[in-house]
Amino acid sequence: MEEKVLIVDDEESIVTLVQYNLERAGYETDVAYDGLDALEKATTEPFDFIVLDLMLPGMEGTEVCKSLRQKQIDTPILMLTAKDDEFDKVLGLELGADDYLTKPFSPKEVVARTKAILRRTKQRDTSNPSTYIKIADLIVYPQQYEATIKGEGLTFTRKEFELLHYLAKHKGKVLSRDQLLSAVWNYDFVGDTRIVDVHVSHLREKIEPETKHPVYIKTIRGLGYKMEEPF
Numbered sequence: 691m692e693e694k695v696l697i698v699d700d701e702e703s704i705v706t707l708v709q710y711n712l713e714r715a716g717y718e719t720d721v722a723y724d725g726l727d728a729l730e731k732a733t734t735e736p737f738d739f740i741v742l743d744l745m746l747p748g749m750e751g752t753e754v755c756k757s758l759r760q761k762q763i764d765t766p767i768l769m770l771t772a773k774d775d776e777f778d779k780v781l782g783l784e785l786g787a788d789d790y791l792t793k794p795f796s797p798k799e800v801v802a803r804t805k806a807i808l809r810r811t812k813q814r815d816t817s818n819p820s821t822y823i824k825i826a827d828l829i830v831y832p833q834q835y836e837a838t839i840k841g842e843g844l845t846f847t848r849k850e851f852e853l854l855h856y857l858a859k860h861k862g863k864v865l866s867r868d869q870l871l872s873a874v875w876n877y878d879f880v881g882d883t884r885i886v887d888v889h890v891s892h893l894r895e896k897i898e899p900e901t902k903h904p905v906y907i908k909t910i911r912g913l914g915y916k917m918e919e920p921f
Contacts, residue, residue: 728746751769772792835848
């Protein structure tokens, strides 16, 4: 069965170009030209991947992304943005997008990113890691993409969970922000490590007894972060 991609952009020329190249690469496609239509399609039809423009009529791409993640729809999302702006990139990823691409872009790059993200998703789904990782009251279940703290279930975006899992898997090791970017996002952000700090902050809000005095995820000044067993 062909993998199905939803292409969302209000510029018909971009939709046509991306659709042509994805179909040539063997993907089935559907399209939407505004955010509300995109949200309806993504929540009622099965898609393997979504190419989502940031600026859309009806509902912006960031809101579409946020709504899908709130509905626990974890279809991989490649965010398109016409703005070469750090805030837009960080915001899109913070809301649950898997990657971003700045316009103008090569349609071949869209195909390459789609293949790479879907390949990583398949590797994740077919892997057979240890049943769980336990660190004091925190238990991480890699195969189920779930975690609990004191027995209570936690809710994460895809990247929040992947970051938590990576930190837990390397408990006791100091990990630089660049290491975390490479391991979790698998993409060169050209030194832009703010996205790591944002995600660590979100994780602390969910797992730390006191966010101002973290006992699980410690900041190692000048180096990065380290997951520790609380005393």
